[in-house]
Amino acid sequence: MKKWLLVGLTCVAPAALGHLPETTVEACQGLTSGSSCSIGHSSGQCLRLSEDQAPVCVTGTLAIARIPSQERANGRPAARRHRVVQSEGLQYRVPANHNPITTSRIKVTIEGPWRVIEANGISTHKTGAFPNSGNPHKIETQRYKYRVPAAPKLAKKSTPVSLQNFGIGINGVPFDPSAAEWYLGNRGLWRYEALSGAVPLGVDDNYAHVQPNGAYHYHGLPTGLLARLQVTPQQHSPLIGWAADGFPIYALYGYGDDMNEETDVVKMHSSYRVKSGHRPTSNKQPGGYYDGTFVADYEYVEGAGSLDECNGRFVRTPDFPQGIYAYFLTEEWPIIPRCYKGTPSEDFRRGPAMGRPQPPRRRFG
Template structure:
């Protein structure tokens, strides 16, 4: 049995995703847990994520939009309606102090031109408590079976990651950067960034939470996994997972010159930046200033970082000494890539193939 070495690893959320709004704390001053509160003209309830943290006000004004016939056919979740237009970042995370509900199981086999990945979706690292005040779902084992090409090819143009898993980690937990949260519930441009703090989603210290079907999944840097894999600034990142198009996923650290392992280790940086100025205001437009609350608040600035628009680059790695295109998880947005450079496997689409719960155990 492999003996895992747990290391101390600090995973820093992007600056734009950095804090719980102070107004949420102020709204619960001199109140007790469970008391009614008011934030941004919305009623809510005071709660705390841990004994060491202050009470915060969580607005309960959340309207579930009707599920369209198209959504029903695709298996996609309904668009949830919110009205928040500014946020001060994710500050409070659920402590990852709960043991896994079951043993982590993952099997990777090569079958012809395909890499077949089967997993139960359970991490070996600890998770937060689920359900919690921001996420009402229990963790459940899954029946994942994905196949991705062993020799992926670059597509003619990138494909956007919509409401689907971007890939799967080496521990069998999916990477799922998006959330079904929209301004006024209108599917379109103004989708909320999952880790902006604008919508309380109950993520734990692994930047993860749980789908209605019990699927535990990462929205950001998987802190517990990176610690187990000993990801640090002294060496090239270990393999973190596989993207839906078959290209490998790494995290944070790579060679300064992508194809030269003698060029030293550097931290990878996204080339996305928060736009400057004001958002459009009017019918179904939020107004306010760009701050990272919405996915559309970000823009790609070529050359601003070390990675391309899909948070990737051509590299040599210890796993691919002859070279490959590879994705990197970064501290800055998008953290998990938001587009594919190859052709994503249909296995990663939302719906019945996404994974079915085998059984539920209280988290």
């Protein structure tokens, strides 16, 4: 039975504890747990709802449902249970015909060794209707503040993206390739691919939808953003965004010769392929044949495409004529990279419960 937490007249599922309304957090800034607080005309008390979270202002009726420890560990969301084994590879999309709820705001500065990205998470392009039948949340402004290395370096080994944002677009909307959806709800190998169509997620034409905290985010190619940036096969992709490890993100097109800007522009291709054969059936494994329904249906085949296992390569770009490692969004899986070649910033580490980023709160200047 699902329990609920009532906070300041807002009903929040336990999985959303990391995304309480901003007013509840702001009302307790600088205060300790147990202090008095107020939201509008309502008085309340600052309480710490989890070990990892700052105090929030709780008013009205309070009924705390404790999250099982295995779901709280490492800020992970509860695994949702599904039984679908095969899918058509098509995710139904909601038409992106709604104007942004407000102006997109993003500021990028260099502070010492960091590139600091502050944004309100609102796109510059139209979005789908939210809530919708596949996604019950509405878009709300965010207060992102991410620090990524201004001079990123390759690490000795790659780091899986797992359930966190891979990076953030130049319009301030995050790239989030993964979904917290598992076969039979058993965490492990058989996690559903977000856009396989096996689980309806209510994404719009930008392959984006909304988290419980109102965060609009991309699960696939951000078509509206690419259109506004005029990404075409005739020229190298403009900068699309920044990965959590500080390396730049481009989309679809780059130079044919990595280090020669005079060569033709070519489409970049992933080196991942769907495995052949059938999945195992023993010990609660799904069975069926590999078709892209699950993330584990894919395998990396070195040299099969133009990109490495993290969907990147060392290249010259218009922004970095001296050369740099760069990621590319592709039409083929994984579309958004699933691993980092550098060291990801701790600012992208998942927060409590839902595991969404918990950057420092700060108003725009």
